[in-house]
Amino acid sequence: MNTTVTSEKTDDNKVVATIVVAAEDVNKAVAKTYKDIARRYNFQGFRRGKAPRPVVDGLIGKDAVLAQATEEILNEVQPKVLDELDLVAIEQPSFGDDPEIVEEGKDYQVVMTVTVMPELELENYDAPSINMPPKEVTDAEIDLQIDQLLSYQTTYEDEDTDRACEAGDVVSVDIIDKEGASHLAGEGRTFALNTNGGLNDDLVNGIVGMKPGETKEITWTVSHEHDGEKVEHTFSVEVKLNAIKKAVTPELTEEFVKNSFGFDKIEELRDAIKEELAQDKELSLPRLKEDRVVEAMGEKLILDEVPEAYLNQVMNELAGEFLQQLQGRGMTLDGYLAASGTKMEQFMEDLRHQANDRARQSLMLDSLVKQLGITAGEEDILAEIEKAGVKDAKDLLEQLRGEGRLPGIREAIRRSKAVDWLIENANVTEVDEIAERRAAEASEDAE
Numbered sequence: 001m002n003t004t005v006t007s008e009k010t011d012d013n014k015v016v017a018t019i020v021v022a023a024e025d026v027n028k029a030v031a032k033t034y035k036d037i038a039r040r041y042n043f044q045g046f047r048r049g050k051a052p053r054p055v056v057d058g059l060i061g062k063d064a065v066l067a068q069a070t071e072e073i074l075n076e077v078q079p080k081v082l083d084e085l086d087l088v089a090i091e092q093p094s095f096g097d098d099p100e101i102v103e104e105g106k107d108y109q110v111v112m113t114v115t116v117m118p119e120l121e122l123e124n125y126d127a128p129s130i131n132m133p134p135k136e137v138t139d140a141e142i143d144l145q146i147d148q149l150l151s152y153q154t155t156y157e158d159e160d161t162d163r164a165c166e167a168g169d170v171v172s173v174d175i176i177d178k179e180g181a182s183h184l185a186g187e188g189r190t191f192a193l194n195t196n197g198g199l200n201d202d203l204v205n206g207i208v209g210m211k212p213g214e215t216k217e218i219t220w221t222v223s224h225e226h227d228g229e230k231v232e233h234t235f236s237v238e239v240k241l242n243a244i245k246k247a248v249t250p251e252l253t254e255e256f257v258k259n260s261f262g263f264d265k266i267e268e269l270r271d272a273i274k275e276e277l278a279q280d281k282e283l284s285l286p287r288l289k290e291d292r293v294v295e296a297m298g299e300k301l302i303l304d305e306v307p308e309a310y311l312n313q314v315m316n317e318l319a320g321e322f323l324q325q326l327q328g329r330g331m332t333l334d335g336y337l338a339a340s341g342t343k344m345e346q347f348m349e350d351l352r353h354q355a356n357d358r359a360r361q362s363l364m365l366d367s368l369v370k371q372l373g374i375t376a377g378e379e380d381i382l383a384e385i386e387k388a389g390v391k392d393a394k395d396l397l398e399q400l401r402g403e404g405r406l407p408g409i410r411e412a413i414r415r416s417k418a419v420d421w422l423i424e425n426a427n428v429t430e431v432d433e434i435a436e437r438r439a440a441e442a443s444e445d446a447e
Contacts, residue, residue: 001025001073005081013118013307017081021073021108029076030104033069063101070102074110079404081112088407090310091115117310120363121302125371127425128296132289133433137277140435145273146252153250153260156190158243164209169193170245171207178217178236188242203237210241293422297368298361306359314362315355322351365415372421376413381406384413 002025007017034053037060043051056065074095082089093114102108133141156170165171170192177185184203193208195201202220210216219236250256254266263269326336337347368374378397385393400406 001029001076001080003077003080005084007085009116013116015085015087015114015116017085017112017114019077019081019110019112021077021102021110023105023107026069026073026102026106026108027104029073030066030069030102033065033072037065037068066101066103070099070108073102073108074099077110078112079402082114082404083401083406085114086407086410087114087116088411089114090117090307090313115309117363117366118303118307119370120367122297122300122364122367122371123302124300125368127422127427128293128300129427129429130289130292130296131431131433132285132292132428133281134430135281135285137274137281138432138435140432140438141277142270142273144434144438145277146269149261150249150252154247156245157248159246161244162211163244164211165193165207165241165244167193167195167204167208170247172242172245173207174240174242176238178238179219179234181235181237184237190245200235203235207239207241210239212241212243215240289426289428290419290423293426294361294365294419295357296426297422298357298364301360301364301367303360303363306356306363310363311352311355311359314359315351318351318355318358362415365418366411368418368421369414372418374414374417374421376410376417380413381409384409 002022004020005017007015009015034056035049037056038046038051039049041051041060042048043055043059046052046055078093081087082093093112095110095112099110100108158172170190172188172190174187175181175184175189191199191207193199193204195204200220200222203218206216206218206220215238217236217238219234221232221234223230223232225231250260252266254264257263257266257269261269263272323333326333331339336342337344381397381400382393385396390396397406400409
């Protein structure tokens with residue numbers, strides 16, 4: 001289809017493109033629409049696909065035919081214009097509420113409005129300075145791994161105390177169901193008093209402050225929406241606090257190492273951990289460096305608030321990625337929320353926060369791309385397609401072009417090149433962060 005496109009960008013991050021479709025292509029689109037309608041419907045007295053235009057006009061209406069031809073032209077020119085202008089839309093492009101209908105024998109002019117991301121600036125374009133863990137495995141990293149292994153062997157014993165229990169304590173309780181709480185009833189039940197855990201917050205807060213041997217009745221109400229109406233359920237239990245539990249972590253001895261991990265010597269365990277950590281670092285450090293340079297550079301973006309349309313787009317992308325991960329693990333979102341003790345409101349808030357960070361970093365990369373003059377041509381796109389193992393890379397390239405997806409691919413390639421520049425030019429200082437954190441924790445404990 002032959003089109004002429006002129007465009008201008010407005011102050012509100014919109015590109016207004018004026019598109020002119022040649023009369024010859026308008027005629028072809030109208031003729032094709034007549035043929036499609038003739039094949040789709042059974043016109044009495046005519047074989048399918050053979051009904052002449054006057055018959056189609058009489059039954060369908062000429063205006064309806066031209067309206068359908070107009071829609072097909074708009075569907076075809078939209079991806080073509082996005083590709084020609086290299087625009088990545090953050091909202092569905094618009095042709096207005098009521099675009100003009102084509103006329104045979106005449107050029108067709110229409111205006112398409114595309115909302116795009118804003119062009120922003122950075123405070124400066126110097127590569128950032130970041131800290132990174134040492135490439136070699138450190139003693140502190142091995143010690144931390146051993147502590148984690150020992151924590152898996154932790155047991156809980158009753159404290160010899162008459163103090164009141166506090167938030168975060170692990171307690172043993174007897175629970176008698178008074179109303180609607182049979183799922184909680186039992187003797188010697190062990191719970192961690194965390195309001196973000198599996199227990200109801202009101203129940204946790206009711207237990208906090210009790211002393212061993214004390215009995216207390218706790219009541220709470222839970223409400224939810226059902227068929228558009230608010231429904232409330234009341235629960236009531238009698239709780240007896242048996243004991244406050246203390247964690248007991250085993251001592252690292254060669255006997256314990258042999259019985260628990262199968263090593264004769266502690267040093268053999270340390271060597272095995274060192275080897276495993278070294279393999280992990282080989283994979284994780286490049287990703288960590290990328291994350292840190294992008295995060296550090298993102299802080300230089302001059303922007304008060306991410307545009308809502310773009311933020312929503314990124315949120316949808318993140319949600320889709322997360323749901324796909326859950327599906328791969330055989331989980332649903334409801335199942336995940338229940339298992340993690342996360343409320344939907346908190347999940348959405350976290351998702352929005354992550355989307356805001358990703359959006360700002362993407363906008364930063366776009367600014368860096370412009371500053372560095374980074375480009376992405378068809379050879380770059382073909383290289384990416386070939387990396388994916390596609391045999392007919394050129395055929396897929398043309399398919400993507402027809403779908404209007406090349407601007408988004410070019411954008412991703414340019415951003416990737418910008419990230420490569422950041423990684424290559426960042427000023428890196430190696431810091432044993434685990435050792436520093438453990439030292440700080442030991443100092444706090446001592447105080």
